[in-house]
Every structure is written in structure tokens, then in C-alpha cells.
Amino acid sequence: MRRRSAKLGLGLFILYLLASFLCGAFLAEFTVHLPRRPLRHQARAAAIIKEQYHTVLQDVEVTAVDGVVLRAWYVAPHNWNGETVTLLHGITDNREGVAGFAPMFLDTGYAVLIPDSRAHGESGGTLATYGVKERYDIEKWNEWLQQRSTGCTYIFGESMGAAIGLQATEVVPILCAVAVESPFSTFREIAYDRMAGHTPFGTWFWRTGGRPLIEFALAYARLRYQVDLTAADPEAALKHSRVPALLIAGTADHNIPMRHSAELQRTSASHVQMWVVEGADHGGAVSVSHDEFRQRILNWFREHQRPN
Numbered sequence: 001m002r003r004r005s006a007k008l009g010l011g012l013f014i015l016y017l018l019a020s021f022l023c024g025a026f027l028a029e030f031t032v033h034l035p036r037r038p039l040r041h042q043a044r045a046a047a048i049i050k051e052q053y054h055t056v057l058q059d060v061e062v063t064a065v066d067g068v069v070l071r072a073w074y075v076a077p078h079n080w081n082g083e084t085v086t087l088l089h090g091i092t093d094n095r096e097g098v099a100g101f102a103p104m105f106l107d108t109g110y111a112v113l114i115p116d117s118r119a120h121g122e123s124g125g126t127l128a129t130y131g132v133k134e135r136y137d138i139e140k141w142n143e144w145l146q147q148r149s150t151g152c153t154y155i156f157g158e159s160m161g162a163a164i165g166l167q168a169t170e171v172v173p174i175l176c177a178v179a180v181e182s183p184f185s186t187f188r189e190i191a192y193d194r195m196a197g198h199t200p201f202g203t204w205f206w207r208t209g210g211r212p213l214i215e216f217a218l219a220y221a222r223l224r225y226q227v228d229l230t231a232a233d234p235e236a237a238l239k240h241s242r243v244p245a246l247l248i249a250g251t252a253d254h255n256i257p258m259r260h261s262a263e264l265q266r267t268s269a270s271h272v273q274m275w276v277v278e279g280a281d282h283g284g285a286v287s288v289s290h291d292e293f294r295q296r297i298l299n300w301f302r303e304h305q306r307p308n
Contacts, residue, residue, distance in 0.1 A: 024216025031229070032127045032221060037094050039121060045073070045099060053077050053106055062140045064118065068125040070137055072115035075102065081109035082151030083176075085301070086141060088161025090283065091128070094121030098158060101286075104294045105156075110301075111149075115141060117164065127225055130160060130187055130232035131167040138168035142175070152176035154301050157183070158283050159256065166234035166264070169243035177304035179297045181248040182282050185260040187232040188214075193257060238268040245272045246300045250280025250288070273300075 046057040058074045073095055076084075085105045087098040095114040102112045117134055118125035127133075138155070145153050155178040157165035162180030169175055184190035191214050192203040206214060221227050238245060245268070249261035258276065265274040275296055277285040286293045 020212040021216045024213050024218075025220045027213065027217040028220040028224070031217070032129065032225060032227065034092050034119060034128050036120060037092060037097075039094060039096060041096055045096070049075055052103075060113075060144070062144050064125075064133070064137050064140055066133065068118055068123070068137075070115055070118060070124065070140065071122045072113055072141070073099070074111070074113050075106060076111035077106045077109060079109050080111055082149050083109075083154070083301075083305075084111040084113055084145050084149060084151070085154045085156055086113045086115070086138065086145075086165075088115070088138075088155060088157035088165050089117065089120070090159030090161055092120070096121075098156075098161065101156060104298070108298060110154075113141060113145060117161070127227060129227050130229060131164045131234070132227055132229065132231045134164045135167040135171050135237070138164065139171050142168075142172045146174075152301075152305055154178065156180065156297065159183075163232065163234050166245060167232065167237040169241035169245065170237035173241065173243065175243045176306055177244040177246070177301055179246040179248070179300050181285055182250070182253055182256045183234055183247065183260060183264065184256050185235045185263045187229050188218075189260065189263075190256060191217075197254070235264055235267055238264060238272060241268075242271050244300070244304045246297065247272060247274045248277065248285050248293075248296075249274060250277045250282065250284055252279050252281045252284070255282035 049055060049057040055075060055077060060074045061069055061071045063069055087101055089095060089097040095116050099114055102114065105112050116123035118137055119128045142153055154176055155165040155168065157180045159182050162183035165178050165180050166183055169178060192206045195206045195210065195214065196203045201210060218229055221229050247261040247265055249258040251258060261274055265272045277288055280288040
């Protein structure tokens with residue numbers, strides 16, 4: 001009986017590992033290959049820019065270090081103060097998803113750069129890497145901006161764009177400041193949250209009994225695509241950076257819980273501040289507290305200007 005029980009237990013364990021491997025491979029493919037959302041409102045956006053700011057919505061592009069062509073919109077208002085804000089969108093979105101934030105910067109004299117992240121919108125690339133490669137894409141965009149101005153460059157990002165913006169601070173130390181909403185702290189931590197949100201099991205399970213599936217998914221991505229997703233690590237980037245960062249977190253955010261921002265602020269308190277917005281869900285701070293949202297971000301950028 002003991003021998004049979006042992007064999008049965010071993011068999012079930014092997015089946016569990018096999019199922020974890022197969023599900024992990026599927027999860028990895030789903031994670032790096034995201035559906036694209038095409039641009040739908042470019043003509044309308046161009047008309048608004050022309051009517052309200054009497055300037056042109058420019059289509060611009062750069063080539064990433066691995067040859068991927070990245071595309072963006074660029075707008076410099078007539079009253080340009082010489083400084084630029086790069087707006088970074090969230091997962092499976094495109095530049096139109098954050099273009100609505102552009103007026104608060106254009107109205108106060110900032111130019112804006114609004115790129116499509118790699119594997120999103122009209123940018124090239126087939127793999128989303130959540131900051132592993134995207135941080136260097138931001139470095140390329142910043143080089144492009146520096147050819148046009150010696151003024152400050154800033155980043156505003158939401159969700160995945162927030163995490164990418166924080167990771168960029170490590171490789172673009174010339175950034176004057178960043179302001180981001182709903183970033184994740186580490187890829188591993190957000191993986192636990194994502195799995196908990198799509199299954200009946202809590203994060204405790206995915207940190208323990210369900211962890212083999214996540215580890216197999218990470219290993220699959222490394223072996224198949226040479227991408228270490230655990231290197232998507234805003235927490236580590238902030239520890240190595242001194243770029244001032246404002247984190248915006250909503251208490252009702254169940255997509256990327258507020259604890260991610262709290263951990264980022266705790267581990268890099270010397271140059272990171274956190275603004276908690278009561279009742280705001282994922283990316284919802286501007287809806288809950290529109291005027292304060294605008295004022296806090298603009299003040300943060302003004303407080304961290306550097307001489308040209």
C-alpha cells in the first residue's frame with residue numbers, strides 16, 4: 001500500500017509538473033505576444049492640434065538598438081518652454097490612449113512626444129518585454145529629443161508605461177523627473193497578481209503551490225526568445241537611479257494594487273514620493289481628482305527643472 005501510494009504520489013507530481021510546463025509555455029506566449037490596437041483617430045488628433053495650438057502633429061520615428069522601428073507623435077507648441085514630456089501608454093494600448101493627457105502639458109508650454117511602445121500601435125517589434133527592451137527604446141527617444149533641445153525631458157506614464165518609465169530612469173539619468181500612475185514593482189510580483197486575478201486562487205497560491213507554472217513560463221521566455229522577463233524590475237531601476245519620481249496610486253486599483261507603489265516608495269524614499277488617491281481605480285486618478293492630478297504633476301516637473 002505504501003509503495004502504491006508513493007507511486008501514485010510521484011505520478012501525480014510528474015503530471016502536475018508536466019501540466020505546469022505546458023500551461024507555462026502557453027502563458028509565456030500569451031504574455032509576450034499581445035494583440036495590437038490600431039490608430040483610429042489620427043486625423044482628428046491632427047485637426048485638434050492645428051485648431052487649438054496652431055501647430056502640426058508630426059509623425060516621427062527612431063530605430064531601436066535591435067533594429068526595430070519605433071513610431072510616435074511629436075508636438076511643440078508656439079509658446080514652447082524648451083522642455084518636453086514623453087507620454088507612455090499601457091499594455092495592449094497605443095499612443096492614442098495617453099494622448100488625452102497632452103493638453104495639460106501643451107497648455108503650459110511643454111512639447112510632447114507620444115510613442116507607440118514596441119509591439120504596440122504602429123511601432124515595430126513582435127515581442128512585448130515590459131521594460132527589458134523598452135527602457136532602451138526610451139533612451140533612443142531621449143537622444144532624438146536632445147538633438148532638438150537642451151531643456152529638461154520628463155516622462156509621464158500609465159500602467160505598463162509607468163513601469164517602463166521608471167526602468168528608463170536607470171539608463172537615461174539625464175531625465176529631470178518622472179510622474180507615473182499605477183506602476184508594478186517587479187515583473188514577478190505583478191505575475192502573481194495577474195494569475196490571482198484570472199483564477200480562483202489568491203496570490204499566496206501562486207507564490208507557493210502554483211509557482212512552478214510561473215517559473216516554467218519565465219524559463220520558456222528565456223529559452224525561446226532570450227528575454228528574461230524578471231529583468232523588468234522598476235524597483236531595482238529606482239534603487240540605481242536618482243531621477244525624482246512621483247508615484248500616483250489609487251486605493252481602488254485592483255489591476256495593479258497600491259502595494260506596488262508603496263514598495264517602490266519604501267525602497268527608494270530618498271528620491272521617490274507617492275500620492276495616494278482615495279477611491280481611484282486603475283488609471284483613474286484624473287477622474288477622481290482632475291484638478292489636483294494636473295497640479296501635482298506640473299508642480300513636480302517645475303520643482304525638478306535644471307538649467308539648460
